[in-house]
Amino acid sequence: MSRSFSATILHNDYQSSLFKRLVVKPSSTVILPKPGQFYMLQTGDSFDPLLKRPFSIFSYEENTLHFLYRIRGKGTHSLSKLKEGTDIQLIGPLGNSYPAPEGDFIAVAGGIGIASLFPLLQKFEKRAHLCYGARNKAELVMVDEARKAAKELFIATDDGSAGGKGFVTEYLKHCLDSFPGAPVYACGPTPMLHIVAKKVRDRGIPCYVSLEEHMACGIGACLGCVVKTTAGQKRVCKEGPVFAAEEIIW
Amino acid sequence: MSRSFSATILHNDYQSSLFKRLVVKPSSTVILPKPGQFYMLQTGDSFDPLLKRPFSIFSYEENTLHFLYRIRGKGTHSLSKLKEGTDIQLIGPLGNSYPAPEGDFIAVAGGIGIASLFPLLQKFEKRAHLCYGARNKAELVMVDEARKAAKELFIATDDGSAGGKGFVTEYLKHCLDSFPGAPVYACGPTPMLHIVAKKVRDRGIPCYVSLEEHMACGIGACLGCVVKTTAGQKRVCKEGPVFAAEEIIW
Amino acid sequence: MVNLAVEIGPLKLKNPVMTASGTFGYGEEYAEFVDLNRLGAIVVKGLSLTPREGNPTPRIVETPAGMLNAIGLQNIGVRAFIKEKLPFLRQFDTPVIANFFGDTIDEYVQAAEELSAADGVRALEMNISCPNKQAGWIVFGTDPKTMDQVVGAVRNVTKLPLIVKLSPNVTDIGCMAKVAEDSGADAVSVMNTITGMVIDIRRRKPVLANATGGLSGPAIRPIAVRMVWEVYKAVKIPIIGMGGIMTAHDAIEFMIAGARAVAVGTANFIMPTATTDICDGIEAFLKEERISDINDLIGSLTTSKK
Amino acid sequence: MVNLAVEIGPLKLKNPVMTASGTFGYGEEYAEFVDLNRLGAIVVKGLSLTPREGNPTPRIVETPAGMLNAIGLQNIGVRAFIKEKLPFLRQFDTPVIANFFGDTIDEYVQAAEELSAADGVRALEMNISCPNKQAGWIVFGTDPKTMDQVVGAVRNVTKLPLIVKLSPNVTDIGCMAKVAEDSGADAVSVMNTITGMVIDIRRRKPVLANATGGLSGPAIRPIAVRMVWEVYKAVKIPIIGMGGIMTAHDAIEFMIAGARAVAVGTANFIMPTATTDICDGIEAFLKEERISDINDLIGSLTTSKK
Ligand SMILES: Cc1cc2nc3c(=O)[nH]c(=O)nc-3n(C[C@H](O)[C@H](O)[C@H](O)COP(=O)(O)OP(=O)(O)OC[C@H]3O[C@@H](n4cnc5c(N)ncnc54)[C@H](O)[C@@H]3O)c2cc1C
Ligand SMILES: Cc1cc2nc3c(=O)[nH]c(=O)nc-3n(C[C@H](O)[C@H](O)[C@H](O)COP(=O)(O)OP(=O)(O)OC[C@H]3O[C@@H](n4cnc5c(N)ncnc54)[C@H](O)[C@@H]3O)c2cc1C
Ligand SMILES: Cc1cc2nc3c(=O)[nH]c(=O)nc-3n(C[C@H](O)[C@H](O)[C@H](O)COP(=O)(O)O)c2cc1C
Ligand SMILES: Cc1cc2nc3c(=O)[nH]c(=O)nc-3n(C[C@H](O)[C@H](O)[C@H](O)COP(=O)(O)O)c2cc1C
Ligand code: FES
C-alpha cells in the first residue's frame, strides 16, 4: 500500500463552468484518507506543467477517490483536459486531518475550501453549522450536497448574487453566539482564515484551520510550504494542512 | 485564406500500432495543398513539446486535410493523444511540390515517406511503379491503399518480414531498366535518397527527392533547415522539400 | 485610449513589441501573417560584412519548453541586405533595426558604417555573443575590456541609436550593461540565448552538428526576467527585454521588471501572429488595469528585497 | 551483469545515482517510497553551523518545464543533523554526503570540522552558491579568489572526500572548476540552480517573497549538460552531474558528457521513485548497448568540434 500510486480516471466532469469533479480508481490497494488530508496529483503528460498539484480528498468510496477542483491556472487547466481512461500518478493521502468533533460543530468554507471540509460534513452528517462563502454565485459549488450533509447552511457572497451579501465570517459570529462551545473548522483563503481565527480567539473554543501554501513535493522534503507557528516553522504538507488557529503566527 | 489557421480534429485513429491518421477540418477556407507540400502542426497544449512539427499532406478532400504520421518522439506522442473535437493550429500548405509527371513514373518510398508520395500516387492514379520499403512489416502502412493507387507495387523489408528481403532500392534498378525515361520521385530517410540519387544519376532522367531536416519555423525564417545545393544553401521548408536530386550536395 | 508608444533613446516606437533578431528573417517571411505596420520595430537576422554559410545541420533541436539553435549566424551579408531586403522593409511604417556582428573589431566597425549609411536602417543592434578572432576566440560580450573596445569603436562611427545585445553567459550582467552604457550604448537588449547542449545517447554525439547551441523559448524566461531586473538596477539607458516571451502576460513581466520594449523570438515559430497578438494583449491589460500610459508600467516592480 | 559502480575520488558508490541536496530532505522523507539501500549516495539538505529559518513564503513557483525555489537554506543546523538525522541514515548501506554552507569562511570551516568528526558522514559537498558576508555579499562561487580561499580553508580541516558544488551563474564554469581542483577539491558537482524571477503582473511584485529564486528542472538540462562537458574538458577530478535529470535517458546524457555520477533533484518531487527508476533505466540501457562497465560510458562523447 504505497502512498505513491497510479489510478485511472473514471470521471472528470464539470460541476459548473469553473469546477470539475475528478473520480479516479487506484490500480492497487491504497490507504484510506481521513477528512482534511490531501493528495498530490499529476495534471498532465509533459514537463509543462511540471509539478504535481495538491487537492483535498473530497470523498471516497470503495476503491474510488473523488476530488473537487476549481480551474485556476496551468495545472488545473491541464487536469481539466484529461479524459476518462487516462492513468495519472498520485501521492497520498498526505498531511494530517481534522480532529473529530465531539458534538455539533461550526464549519467555515471559503470558495473551493468546501472541498476539504466536505468529508468532515459527510462523516459527521447533520452536525455541521456550515457558513459557506464565495465571491459570487458562480464561485459556489456543491451547494445542494453541502446542504444535505450539513445541519444548517448559511451562504454569503461578496456581491450578494447568492445568500447574504458580504463576508461569510459575518455568519460565523451568529453561529459562535448560538452554539457556544462548538468547535470551529475552517478552510479557505488565508485572509478569511485569519479573520476566523481572530473572531474565535477569545472564546476559548477549539478552532482548526486548513492552510494552503505553494507546494513542490507534498511530503515534507522541499521545505517549500512552511508556516510560522508558536512552535517554530512547520510544513503545511506534513505537520499540516490542519493547524490549531492559535498556533499560527499570522 | 491565411496559411496560419486553426482546425478541428475529426479523427485521429491508429492505422497500426505505430501509425496514426489525422483528419482535421479547418475553421476557415484554406489554400488547397499540392502533392509534396507539408504543414506545421501544433502537437499539444503546453510548451513541452514547444515547436510545431512538419507533416506532409497525405490527402485532402473538400474541407478536410489528412495526415499520416508515425509515432516517434515527444511531438508525435503528444499529437497521438489529441482527441476528436480538439482544435489545433496549423501553418500551411508550405514548401514546393512534386513536378507533375508526364506519363508513368517511378516512386520510391522509405517508411513514412509514403505519406508525402501518396497524393502524387492518387492524383496520377495507376501511373506509378511504386517501390515501397521499410525496416520490417510493422513499419509498412497503407499498403492496400498504395497498391490501389499505384500501377504496380514492389515491397521490400530489411528483414524480409514482408515483400522481398533487402533494400527497396534493389527494385529501383529493375524499374529503371523496365521503364526507361520514367521520372523518379523519392521520399524517405536521407541515406535511401542518396542511394536513389546515385542509381539514377547517369541515366539522364529527372529524379526528385523530398528531404527532411529539423525545422523550427517551417516558413523560411529561422534558417534551421538548410541543405547545401549546387546553387548554394537552400531552405528545405521554403525552396524544398522537393529538390532535383542532382542539385543536392550529399 | 491608452498610450503604447515608447522611446528607445532617440528612437520612437509606436508600441513596445519588436521582433528578436534571427527569428523573423528579414521581415518578408512573416509579411503574409503579420501586418508589419503594426510592429514596434523589426529587428532583422544578424548581419556580417560578408555573407556567412553558418553551421552544418542539424541546427535545431527541441528541449523541454525550449529549443537550441546553432544556425551559426548564416546571413547574406550587409551589402546584399541593403540591396535586396531593405527596399521591401522601407515600405512599412515601422523602424528597421539592423542586428550585426563581426569576428574582429574592424568587421564590426565596417558593418556599422555601411549599415548607418543605408536608407531605412533606423538603429543598430550589436550582437556581441560571438567570439573574437583576434583574442583567442573569447566571446566579445563576456569580457568587459573587449566589450568596451568593440562598443566604443562602433560608437565612433555611427550616429544611429546603438543597442548592445548582452550575452547571458556571464557572472554579472548588470556590470556588463554598465560597461555598454559607459562605452556609449543608447540601449541594451537583454538577453541573447544561453549556451546549451543535447546529446544523442545512442550515437554518443551531440544532436547539433555544432555540438552546442543557444537555448531560447519559455524555459529561459525566468532567467531573462531576472537579468532585465538586474540590468534595470545597474544602468539608466533603456532596456529591450527578451527571452521566452510567448504571450502578453510574459511581455508585461519584462516591462514591470524594467524593459522599455520587448522582443519576441521563438514565439514567432510557434504562432506566426505572436507579435501582434502580444501587442493586442498588452493593450487589453492596460485597459483592464486602467493604466493610460505604458510608460507607467516600466520598472514598476516593487519588492520587499533590495 | 553490468558494472554500475563508480568512484568519486576515494568514495566508492555502488551505482552513480545520488540525490541532489535540498530535494530529498534528510533521506527519511523518502524512505517509504525508495529503498534507500539502492541509492548511490544520499546527499542531504544543505547544513549550516547553526539552524536557519530560511525565507518567507511563497518559496516555490513553477515555470515552464521548471521551478524556482527560494527556500533560503532553511535547515536544522549541523549539530541537530548529527544527533537527530544521522542515526537513521547510518542504518543504510549507502554513503551519506553532507551538503553544507556558511556566511563566512569560518562558518564553512567549523561546519566542515563538525561534520567530518561525525560517524556516518562519508563525504562533504560544499555549496558555494551563497553570498559572503565579509565581502559585500559577493557569492563565494562566482569569484575565483574567494572560492579558492574558502575551498582551501575547508580542505585544510577535513580528510573526507571534498566535493565543491559549482554555481552556474558564472561566465566560465570550466575555469571555476579548475580553481576548485587546484584548491584541493576531490570532485565537483555541476550544477546548482540558475537565478531566476517570476512576476505577478497584477500586483507588480515578484511571486517569491525573496524576489528571486533558483531555477531547476528539465528547463535547465541543456545548460547543465553543456556545463558538465565544459568542466570535463577543464579538470581531471570526477564530476557529479545534475540539473533537470528526469529519466535514465537524461542521466546518461550527463554521463556521456563526462559526469562520473549524477544527482536527481526536482524529479523526486514529481515522482518519488525517480532515483531508483533512473538507476534501473541506466542498467537497462547498458545491457541494450552491450556496455559491461558504466565507466566506459563516462565522457564517451565524440564531436567533430573541439
Ligand atoms: C493542501 C491543499 C489542498 C488543496 N485542495 C484543493 C482542492 O480540493 N480543490 C482545489 O481546487 N484546489 C485545492 N487546493 C489549491 C490547488 O492546489 C491550487 O488551486 C492549484 O495548485 C493551482 O494550480 P494551477 O496550476 O491551476 O494554478 P497556478 O497557475 O499554479 O496558480 C494559479 C494561482 O493559484 C496560486 N496557487 C498555486 N498553487 C497554490 C497553492 N498550492 N495554494 C494556494 N494558491 C496556489 C498561484 O500563486 C496563482 O495565483 C489545495 C491546496 C493545498 C495546499
Ligand atoms: C517536410 C517534412 C514532411 C514530413 N512529413 C511527415 C509525415 O507525413 N509523416 C510523418 O510521420 N513524419 C513526417 N515528417 C517527419 C516528422 O516531422 C518527424 O517525425 C517529427 O517531427 C518527429 O517529432 P517527434 O517530436 O515525435 O520526435 P522527436 O523527439 O523530435 O525526434 C525523434 C527523432 O526524429 C528526429 N527528427 C525530429 N524531427 C525531424 C525532422 N523534421 N526530420 C527528420 N527527423 C526528425 C529526431 O532527431 C529524433 O531522432 C516530415 C518531416 C519533414 C521535414
Ligand atoms: C533560430 C534563432 C536565430 C537567432 N539568431 C540571432 C542573431 O542572428 N542575432 C542575435 O543577436 N540573436 C539571435 N537569436 C537570439 C534571439 O534574438 C533572442 O535573443 C533569443 O532567442 C531569446 O528570445 P526568445 O526566447 O524569445 O527566442 C536567434 C535566436 C533563434 C532562436
Ligand atoms: C527545493 C530545492 C532546494 C535545494 N536546496 C539546496 C541546498 O540546500 N544546497 C544545495 O547545494 N543545492 C540545493 N538545491 C539545488 C539542487 O541540489 C540541484 O543542484 C538543482 O536543483 C538542479 O538539479 P535538478 O534540476 O535535478 O533539481 C535545491 C534545489 C531545490 C529544487
Ligand atoms: S511541499 Fe515540500 S515540504 Fe511541503
Ligand code: FES
Ligand atoms: S524551418 Fe525555419 S527556415 Fe526552414
